[in-house]
Amino acid sequence: MTGYRTWNTGDAVSASDFTSYIATQSVLIFSDASVRSSSVTSPWAGAVSVLTTDKVVSIYSGSAWVDVLDIDTMTVSGGNYTVTGTMTYGADGSGVDVTFHSGTSGDYMKWDASEEKLILEGTNGATVLDVTDGNVVIGDGTLTIGSDGAGEDVTFHSNTSGDYLQWDASEEKLILEGTNGATVLDITDGNVVIGDGTLTVGSDGAGEDVTFYSDTAGDSMVWDSSAEKLTITGTDGQTALDVPDGDVTITDKLTVSGGVEAPIQINAQTGTTYTFVLADAGKLVTSSNGSAQTLTVPPNSSVAFPTGTTIVVQAIGSGTATLAQGSGVTINSKDSAKSIDGQYASAALIKTGTDAWSLIGALA
Numbered sequence: 001m002t003g004y005r006t007w008n009t010g011d012a013v014s015a016s017d018f019t020s021y022i023a024t025q026s027v028l029i030f031s032d033a034s035v036r037s038s039s040v041t042s043p044w045a046g047a048v049s050v051l052t053t054d055k056v057v058s059i060y061s062g063s064a065w066v067d068v069l070d071i072d073t074m075t076v077s078g079g080n081y082t083v084t085g086t087m088t089y090g091a092d093g094s095g096v097d098v099t100f101h102s103g104t105s106g107d108y109m110k111w112d113a114s115e116e117k118l119i120l121e122g123t124n125g126a127t128v129l130d131v132t133d134g135n136v137v138i139g140d141g142t143l144t145i146g147s148d149g150a151g152e153d154v155t156f157h158s159n160t161s162g163d164y165l166q167w168d169a170s171e172e173k174l175i176l177e178g179t180n181g182a183t184v185l186d187i188t189d190g191n192v193v194i195g196d197g198t199l200t201v202g203s204d205g206a207g208e209d210v211t212f213y214s215d216t217a218g219d220s221m222v223w224d225s226s227a228e229k230l231t232i233t234g235t236d237g238q239t240a241l242d243v244p245d246g247d248v249t250i251t252d253k254l255t256v257s258g259g260v261e262a263p264i265q266i267n268a269q270t271g272t273t274y275t276f277v278l279a280d281a282g283k284l285v286t287s288s289n290g291s292a293q294t295l296t297v298p299p300n301s302s303v304a305f306p307t308g309t310t311i312v313v314q315a316i317g318s319g320t321a322t323l324a325q326g327s328g329v330t331i332n333s334k335d336s337a338k339s340i341d342g343q344y345a346s347a348a349l350i351k352t353g354t355d356a357w358s359l360i361g362a363l364a
Contacts, residue, residue, distance in 0.1 A: 033065070264312070269293070272319075275326070276349075281309045287340075288317040296324040297331060300354045307351050314346035323347070329355045337363035 007013075028049040030036040036049055045062035055071040090096040095113030102108060102122075110119045122128030146152035151169030158164060158178075166175045178184030202208035207225030214220060214234075222231045234240030265283045272289055275296045287293045295313060315321035321340040325331050331338060331349070340347055340362065347361025 036065070269295075270317075276303065276305075276311060278303050278305065280311050281305055282311070284312045284314060286314050286316050287321040289319045290317060291319045293317065293319055293321045294324050295321060296326050297329050297349065297357055298326045299328045301328075302326070305351050307353065309351040311349040312346060313340065313349065315340040315343055318343055323349065323359055329357065331357045331359050333359035333363055335363075339364045 028036065028040060028047060030039060030049060030051055032051050032053045036051065040047070040049075043060040043065070045060055047060040049058045049060075049065065050056070051058070056067045057069040057071065058065045058067045060066070089098050089111075090113060095111075097113050098111045100109040104123055107122050108119075110121070111117075112119060120128045145154055146169060151167075153169050154167040156165040160179055163178050163184075164175075166177070167173075168175060176184045201210055202225060207223075209225050210223040212221040216235055219234050220231075222233075223229075224231060232240045267280055267283050267285045268288065269285060270288050271293070272291055273294050273296070274285075274287070275298050276285070285295065287295060293315070313321065313323065323331055323338045323340075332352075338359065341364040342362070345362035347359055347363055350358045350360070352358050
């Protein structure tokens with residue numbers, strides 16, 4: 001190849017000039033590679049050809065033709081492809097799929113125009129998306145990790161080594177690992193709802209303190225795990241604990257340093273016969289009738305009153321009220337008296353054994 005020549009109007013072109021300059025300064029166009037080989041038997045390094053059938057642009061390296069661009073697929077073979085402006089694929093409302101292959105077979109990044117999604121297919125355990133700096137913004141829609149029944153672990157690291165928030169998909173739990181004494185979960189506003197399951201604080205043998213503050217400064221409910229006690233600090237005269245329904249059971253001792261207000265419930269009976277029921281425990285049962293009344297203590301097999309149960313009985317009618325022993329029941333009283341001694345007199349039944357009761361009070 002002679003080189004490059006600038007031509008002026010009127011210059012004569014010899015055969016040698018045509019071969020040396022014009023031919024080497026032109027793009028060679030052939031239908032296919034075989035026609036190119038038979039037509040250009042001695043190509044020069046840097047020669048450029050276009051094969052119209054294959055739609056391939058090639059450059060002669062000095063020893064062979066190298067395909068550098070497939071016009072149909074826009075495939076660049078070898079080297080780098082640099083775009084200094086904007087590269088647009090498809091048109092608005094008429095997109096095309098774009099795939100970027102990696103050096104690993106089967107791994108790629110693909111924009112699927114019909115599905116309207118970007119697919120990152122990588123190797124398990126390898127990083128498929130690395131945002132070293134800058135932000136990732138999701139303006140609308142939902143960020144989904146994994147799929148229903150096939151979850152993935154997610155970890156958010158903090159600025160402190162060893163502290164993190166992690167969703168463990170296989171364990172089906174959210175782990176908050178923070179610094180002792182620091183706030184690891186702060187809900188400034190809004191609600192926390194546990195629709196099902198159990199809220200557990202600490203673990204068996206390694207409890208944690210829990211504090212519930214009220215709207216009044218200084219008032220709180222505190223579970224002190226080291227002292228093993230629940231402390232309710234309220235305002236004097238206000239109700240600090242209200243059990244509208246249900247039972248409160250104390251297996252061991254109840255200590256009250258202040259006064260106790262415990263109104264006794266009354267079961268008013270007006271008939272001539274009545275058998276005590278479990279709900280009568282701790283109540284005042286009144287018997288009011290002009291005729292004689294019989295109040296029966298049922299056997300433990302029918303009504304299992306706890307040992308120590310007390311039932312107070314008062315006769316407020318003009319008829320005599322008598323305590324009767326159910327099948328297998330023994331009522332122990334002074335001189336075996338079982339009748340209440342007149343109108344407005346009273347006596348107390350106290351269960352002392354499985355089917356044994358003591359009767360004390362105004363008896364006749």
